[in-house]
Amino acid sequence: MGDVAARLAEIVGEKNLLAGDAIPEDYTHDEGLSLEPGKPAYVAKPASADEVSALLKLATEHSLAVTARGSGSGLSGAARPSENGLVVSFERMNAVLEVDTENHVAIVQPGVTLSELDEKTAAADLTYTVYPGELSASVGGNVGTNAGGMRAVKYGVTRNNVLGLQAVLATGEIIRTGGKSAKTSTGYDLTQLIIGSEGTLALATEVIVKLHPRLAHSATLLAPFTDFDKVMAAVPEIISSGLAPHILEYIDAFTMAAITYTAELALGIPDTVRDASQAYLVVGLEGRDSDRLDADVEIAGGLLSELGATDVYVLEGPSARKLIEAREKAFWTAKAAGADEVIDVVVPRSEMSKFLTRAKELGTASESGVVGCGHAGDGNVHLVVFQKDATKRHALLRGIFAFAVEVGGAISGEHGIGVAKKDHFLALEDPAKVNLMRRLKKSFDPAGILNPGILFDPVLGE
Numbered sequence: 001m002g003d004v005a006a007r008l009a010e011i012v013g014e015k016n017l018l019a020g021d022a023i024p025e026d027y028t029h030d031e032g033l034s035l036e037p038g039k040p041a042y043v044a045k046p047a048s049a050d051e052v053s054a055l056l057k058l059a060t061e062h063s064l065a066v067t068a069r070g071s072g073s074g075l076s077g078a079a080r081p082s083e084n085g086l087v088v089s090f091e092r093m094n095a096v097l098e099v100d101t102e103n104h105v106a107i108v109q110p111g112v113t114l115s116e117l118d119e120k121t122a123a124a125d126l127t128y129t130v131y132p133g134e135l136s137a138s139v140g141g142n143v144g145t146n147a148g149g150m151r152a153v154k155y156g157v158t159r160n161n162v163l164g165l166q167a168v169l170a171t172g173e174i175i176r177t178g179g180k181s182a183k184t185s186t187g188y189d190l191t192q193l194i195i196g197s198e199g200t201l202a203l204a205t206e207v208i209v210k211l212h213p214r215l216a217h218s219a220t221l222l223a224p225f226t227d228f229d230k231v232m233a234a235v236p237e238i239i240s241s242g243l244a245p246h247i248l249e250y251i252d253a254f255t256m257a258a259i260t261y262t263a264e265l266a267l268g269i270p271d272t273v274r275d276a277s278q279a280y281l282v283v284g285l286e287g288r289d290s291d292r293l294d295a296d297v298e299i300a301g302g303l304l305s306e307l308g309a310t311d312v313y314v315l316e317g318p319s320a321r322k323l324i325e326a327r328e329k330a331f332w333t334a335k336a337a338g339a340d341e342v343i344d345v346v347v348p349r350s351e352m353s354k355f356l357t358r359a360k361e362l363g364t365a366s367e368s369g370v371v372g373c374g375h376a377g378d379g380n381v382h383l384v385v386f387q388k389d390a391t392k393r394h395a396l397l398r399g400i401f402a403f404a405v406e407v408g409g410a411i412s413g414e415h416g417i418g419v420a421k422k423d424h425f426l427a428l429e430d431p432a433k434v435n436l437m438r439r440l441k442k443s444f445d446p447a448g449i450l451n452p453g454i455l456f457d458p459v460l461g462e
């Protein structure tokens, strides 16, 4: 192993290699709840695709498990390193290489955080619209998880916003997929295969992302409902209205109380309305022209009332921002409250009401707390689970996931499978598809060095 350490140091430079006890605890986990950390033997911080290539060649030679790491904000344990493996941390590859205002794309290194990219694109009045709640997340991590976030209802998720990659294969080969052009019909779409593969197929070393014009005006409407089913029934109606919200979130009453308390946010909702509310819809609208936006706000307010909202509040700039931030930080509020798991099941929008009713019944039957909020416009339900008993929690999650699959949904809409949901995924997914995925993994990564144990059981050195 001394030899391995010396060769790793040769590749990235001694000061960019951490080994053994010098590795800070932060590198041993991501933000997935109730997961054991994994202690890597090395953390290497490359500065270029060539260095990543050399690292992977060395890892293949020594059957060293490799875990790519962006910012470690993932919620499924997909960036949790293998015991005694190598973490390739992209923190030094954090440059925005180009903002191309003609083609509306940016070329970035994977370690760029969403807040850094936002700052760079703002200067050109453009924006990268993938916006998971955690702005310290990296673009490489977005690619790894196919991240979504609140704006996906209008702009789509990562796979809809990445046009191409530079990626390093486990063999050390460096490939380019896609490009700046808007489309391609040229063989298998390797960009899309790598997106969402949780660091198991290849490591992204450059990402070409789509940019959109930054719209100058926005408004946020908050609508409390006394009846949960009406909230869910309102969602497809709002989508059908053509108002094209860029945010369409639901927040249940428990979660709203918790996040507003934590953020010390007073929304001006009378106590009687608040006490009678089962859930809230948050509708974000944006536009180029303030008069047109005002007209849309008027229409949206009327529609929400027709659909059963007790009242509709148009939040002023600072309160709107604070509410969205509080919603983005719902995970931290849940974690501070002792949550044992956060899941992100996705179902067809039309099935959300049925799904949530069943999830709550299952929670009650297993004496667990099940509360939440979610990207309602995408049918993406984030449930916070309070159940300390691991066996009971596992059985509850299996029931919830199985029901999601039964109604045409999936275990994860945006956080990925990682280690947290692996055995549910393997139990509920079509075995023919899992076998095909395994064969794809084998073609990309014959020695099984890339994130072994994520998605499938480890096959390192097979």
Ligand SMILES: Cc1cc2nc3c(=O)[nH]c(=O)nc-3n(C[C@H](O)[C@H](O)[C@H](O)COP(=O)(O)OP(=O)(O)OC[C@H]3O[C@@H](n4cnc5c(N)ncnc54)[C@H](O)[C@@H]3O)c2cc1C
Binding pocket: 030, 031, 067, 068, 069, 070, 071, 072, 073, 074, 075, 078, 079, 090, 110, 131, 132, 133, 134, 136, 137, 138, 139, 140, 141, 142, 143, 144, 145, 146, 147, 148, 149, 150, 197, 198, 199, 200, 202, 203, 204, 205, 328, 329, 330, 331, 332, 414, 415, 451
């Ligand atoms: C408070 C909070 C709110 C969140 N809200 C959302 C949300 O609304 N929507 C959402 O989708 N997610 C959300 N997340 C989850 C998380 O922010 C996203 O999954 C994000 O994409 C992870 O980015 P990261 O840089 O932290 O990746 P990491 O956690 O470091 O890694 C995630 C995965 O990507 C792989 N990876 C990292 N870099 C590369 C690379 N260069 N090439 C290949 N694979 C790579 C890793 O191996 C791992 O499998 C939230 C997290 C928190 C803490």
